[in-house]
Amino acid sequence: MxxxxxxxxxxxxxxxxxxxxxxxxxxxxxxxxxxGYPITPSNEVAEWMSRRLPEVGGVFIQMEDEIGSxxxxxGASAAGVKAMTAxxxxxxxLMMESVGLASxxxxxxxxxxxxxxxxxxxxxxxxxxxxxxQAKWGSHGDYEIIAYLPSSVxxxxxxxxxxxxxxxxxxxxxIVLSDQVIGHMIGKLVVPDYEEIEIIDRELPDVPPExxxxxxxxxxxxxxxxxxxxxxxxxxxxxxHDERGYPSVDRDVSFRLVSRLVRKIRENEKxxxxxxxxYTDDADILLVAYGCTARSAKEVVKKLRxxxxxxxxxxxxxxxxxxxxxxNELSKRVSKIVVAEINMGQMLHLVREYSxxxxxxxxxxxxxxxxxxxxxxxxxxRGVYGA
Amino acid sequence: xxxxxxxxxxxxxxxxxxxxxxxxxxxxCIEFCxxxxxxxxxxxxxxxxxxxxIRKGMEMSCSACGMCQRICxxxxxxxxxxxxxxxxxxxx
Amino acid sequence: xxxxxxxxxxxxxxxxxxxxxEGLEQVIRTDRMPHIFCPGCGLGIILKGLAxxxxxxxxxINRHVGVSGIGCTGRLPGYLRTDAYHVTHGRAVAFAVGLKxxxxxxxxxxxxxxxxxxxxxxxxxxxAARRNHDINVIIVNNFIYGMTGGQYGATTPTGxxxxxxxxxxxxxxxxxxxxxxxxxxTFIARWTPIHYAQMVDAFLQMFxxxxxAVVEIIAPCVLYGERNRFPSxxxxxxxxRDRCVIDHEADLRKIGISLDPKEPLAIGNxxxxxxxxxxxxxxxxxxxxxxxxxxx
Numbered sequence: 001m002x003x004x005x006x007x008x009x010x011x012x013x014x015x016x017x018x019x020x021x022x023x024x025x026x027x028x029x030x031x032x033x034x035x036g037y038p039i040t041p042s043n044e045v046a047e048w049m050s051r052r053l054p055e056v057g058g059v060f061i062q063m064e065d066e067i068g069s070x071x072x073x074x075g076a077s078a079a080g081v082k083a084m085t086a087x088x089x090x091x092x093x094l095m096m097e098s099v100g101l102a103s104x105x106x107x108x109x110x111x112x113x114x115x116x117x118x119x120x121x122x123x124x125x126x127x128x129x130x131x132x133x134q135a136k137w138g139s140h141g142d143y144e145i146i147a148y149l150p151s152s153v154x155x156x157x158x159x160x161x162x163x164x165x166x167x168x169x170x171x172x173x174x175i176v177l178s179d180q181v182i183g184h185m186i187g188k189l190v191v192p193d194y195e196e197i198e199i200i201d202r203e204l205p206d207v208p209p210e211x212x213x214x215x216x217x218x219x220x221x222x223x224x225x226x227x228x229x230x231x232x233x234x235x236x237x238x239x240x241h242d243e244r245g246y247p248s249v250d251r252d253v254s255f256r257l258v259s260r261l262v263r264k265i266r267e268n269e270k271x272x273x274x275x276x277x278x279y280t281d282d283a284d285i286l287l288v289a290y291g292c293t294a295r296s297a298k299e300v301v302k303k304l305r306x307x308x309x310x311x312x313x314x315x316x317x318x319x320x321x322x323x324x325x326x327x328n329e330l331s332k333r334v335s336k337i338v339v340a341e342i343n344m345g346q347m348l349h350l351v352r353e354y355s356x357x358x359x360x361x362x363x364x365x366x367x368x369x370x371x372x373x374x375x376x377x378x379x380x381x382r383g384v385y386g387a
Numbered sequence: 388x389x390x391x392x393x394x395x396x397x398x399x400x401x402x403x404x405x406x407x408x409x410x411x412x413x414x415x416c417i418e419f420c421x422x423x424x425x426x427x428x429x430x431x432x433x434x435x436x437x438x439x440x441i442r443k444g445m446e447m448s449c450s451a452c453g454m455c456q457r458i459c460x461x462x463x464x465x466x467x468x469x470x471x472x473x474x475x476x477x478x479x
Numbered sequence: 480x481x482x483x484x485x486x487x488x489x490x491x492x493x494x495x496x497x498x499x500x501e502g503l504e505q506v507i508r509t510d511r512m513p514h515i516f517c518p519g520c521g522l523g524i525i526l527k528g529l530a531x532x533x534x535x536x537x538x539x540i541n542r543h544v545g546v547s548g549i550g551c552t553g554r555l556p557g558y559l560r561t562d563a564y565h566v567t568h569g570r571a572v573a574f575a576v577g578l579k580x581x582x583x584x585x586x587x588x589x590x591x592x593x594x595x596x597x598x599x600x601x602x603x604x605x606x607a608a609r610r611n612h613d614i615n616v617i618i619v620n621n622f623i624y625g626m627t628g629g630q631y632g633a634t635t636p637t638g639x640x641x642x643x644x645x646x647x648x649x650x651x652x653x654x655x656x657x658x659x660x661x662x663x664x665t666f667i668a669r670w671t672p673i674h675y676a677q678m679v680d681a682f683l684q685m686f687x688x689x690x691x692a693v694v695e696i697i698a699p700c701v702l703y704g705e706r707n708r709f710p711s712x713x714x715x716x717x718x719x720r721d722r723c724v725i726d727h728e729a730d731l732r733k734i735g736i737s738l739d740p741k742e743p744l745a746i747g748n749x750x751x752x753x754x755x756x757x758x759x760x761x762x763x764x765x766x767x768x769x770x771x772x773x774x775x
Contacts, residue, residue, distance in 0.1 A: 033577070033580065033581055035576075035577060054761075054764055054768040054769070055768055057765060057769070059580045059581070061576070061757075061761075063576075063606070064602050065602060067570065068570070068573040068603050068606070071567075071577065072573050072576050072577035072580070073577060074574060075573070075574040075575060075579075075580075076577040076578065076580060077581075078574075078577070078578060078581075079578045079582040081582070098567065100567075105564070228564075228585060229542055229562065229585045230541070231541040232562070233540070233560050233563075234563075235508075235556075235557050235563045235565070236562075237557065238549075238565055238566055239565060246511060246557070247557065406491035406494075408487065409513060413519040413520075414519075414711070414712050414713045415673075415716060418717060419716075419720075436518065457524075457676075458524060458673060459524075460516065460520055460521065460522065460524045460672075461514075461523055462492045462496050462513075462523070465495050
């Protein structure tokens with residue numbers, strides 16, 4: 001549905017902070033509800049939304065805690081309004097139960113996690129990348145989510161819009177894994193003409209209420225979503241439920257439901273996953289990095305290529321679904337992989353899992369709180385290469 | 388002083404419909420009947436619960452107050468019909 | 480129980496319920512009858528009462544939404560033929576806040592137990608009351624965590640025996656009307672299922688009220704009763720009949736529940752006041768901001 005409110009960010013070129021760009025992107029995508037709790041380094045998103053949402057007729061509320069925030073976001077989405085919250089590590093941990101709730105009830109929502117140094121309270125004002133695994137595995141049970149890894153202000157803008165689109169299309173929770181560097185940096189943003197921006201809305205049922213007997217039909221991966229108050233009178237249940245939405249303990253009901261919930265994403269992963277490759281065609285050493293770390297990694301590739309060292313960068317733009325098939329292909333062509341991230345090993349496991357057996361994988365962790373400078377990565381690569 | 392004509396005076400008498408299978412033997416209807424019309428049965432339903440039955444001789448004593456049907460948590464008893472019967476015939 | 484037994488029971492239940500409701504199918508999910516509640520549980524009566532109130536409320540059933548958390552009471556909206564959301568433990572009030580803010584036309588009713596709403600959900604409850612959201616909260620208080628087998632909760636009276644206080648409970652319980660009042664709720668009532676007509680009337684007033692409405696229903700529960708002086712199913716309801724005193728002017732500070740046979744139990748429609756709701760205030764804000772023009 002293409003109707004753009006007159007007070008949205010107009011097409012043009014901007015020099016803007018990452019968190020503000022996140023907020024403006026959400027508004028362009030159609031988000032009209034924000035519920036959040038203050039947490040560094042995401043506060044600018046909330047503050048900007050509190051100022052801008054009333055201007056476009058949306059609602060902002062600062063809830064009593066992060067749990068209330070994400071649950072209110074799901075409530076608003078259940079009533080048909082695109083909704084989001086922004087948080088950081090500690091708040092993200094609090095929201096984990098609701099990630100499962102969103103997945104079980106198939107209610108679209110977006111969480112922006114501006115990652116910071118952890119664990120626990122960590123360093124609130126400095127960057128981290130330690131929530132990669134948590135984004136996928138943080139809640140109990142089986143479910144799938146989509147998580148984006150922006151590495152510039154432009155990307156956090158584009159990916160936030162995409163996150164809303166994917167959430168609506170797949171009736172899933174999507175996470176934008178921003179970080180404190182991307183969130184607080186001020187960078188170039190180009191907002192294209194509105195006709196060029198794709199906006200996806202959730203599919204609504206096209207049959208009258210009397211005809212909608214199976215709102216959770218397992219014969220299709222994604223069913224249209226009945227909205228509260230539209231007359232469909234559906235029972236949405238966090239308990240395992242059958243196709244009518246009624247709770248059930250039956251074995252086949254459980255198997256079919258859980259299978260469908262994960263197949264929604266797994267069968268579409270090739271359409272959802274994104275990545276960037278930089279000089280990988282003839283690379284013998286592969287750097288794997290994402291988010292702000294990828295910016296340093298790119299510098300390393302540029303520098304070492306000038307010395308004719310065959311190095312390339314594989315930058316996943318979605319942590320989940322992880323582009324494992326491409327990882328696997330590239331791993332077969334290189335002899336060494338260096339995984340650089342600001343944590344003690346998270347995407348490292350994905351690289352190990354999907355790479356060819358005989359490739360050497362070196363981990364380049366860095367202190368939570370700090371972006372590794374290109375020299376750090378370069379030294380590790382050279383140590384590896386023996387130059 | 389006018390005396391009531393018990394043959395002309397009509398009083399409401401309730402006739403209950405009990406679904407023994409739905410009953411879970413909680414006893415609320417028996418406890419809250421203002422006329423003590425109900426008691427537990429000797430035998431049990433297929434789920435093992437004693438269900439309410441009308442006491443012997445109290446078949447005309449139900450005053451149709453509706454308390455039993457209001458208070459049953461399992462929808463097992465209700466006032467099926469109310470008939471106006473001459474007071475003389477009603478044993479209270 | 481075989482499926483044919485269950486089908487027969489359903490038929491009986493439907494016939495019985497039809498006595499109450501013109502267009503029964505409209506408000507109760509008869510395909511899920513009979514319900515799962517225990518013998519002696521008050522929830523069957525509350526389900527009847529709430530369904531009746533929904534029909535009489537004058538608000539189209541399509542606009543009613545039930546939100547519940549986990550527990551026996553949490554199963555109740557699933558039996559009503561309205562939009563229903565059975566969310567995670569304690570979070571029903573926060574979910575209801577999101578629903579109402581996104582669509583203020585909805586009549587949102589949270590139905591939850593004492594464990595769900597004021598124990599684990601305490602924080603969401605007091606803050607939603609403070610903001611005076613226009614939502615309804617029915618708290619079914621059975622003094623215990625029933626679904627999980629009978630552990631104590633925030634409303635369990637001191638000295639009670641529960642599965643996690645086998646030597647006697649040493650905590651003081653919440654007084655829910657006082658908690659609601661102190662948090663800022665604007666409609667507070669307390670009834671029991673045996674006060675059926677007044678309970679339905681309280682639900683109707685709750686639907687009509689603009690603001691945070693709390694109706695506490697004190698309900699019998701076998702799991703609490705069998706360990707605590709109410710061994711048979713009717714003991715607790717007899718206690719309610721004998722000790723409940725209807726006092727609409729009761730001092731909320733004095734109506735904590737001890738379940739002591741010598742103490743009266745105050746019930747009634749205690750408090751009603753009209754204060755601007757969060758939804759009204761925020762709507763005014765949107766109008767004011769939209770007029771001001773774009774600021775940078």
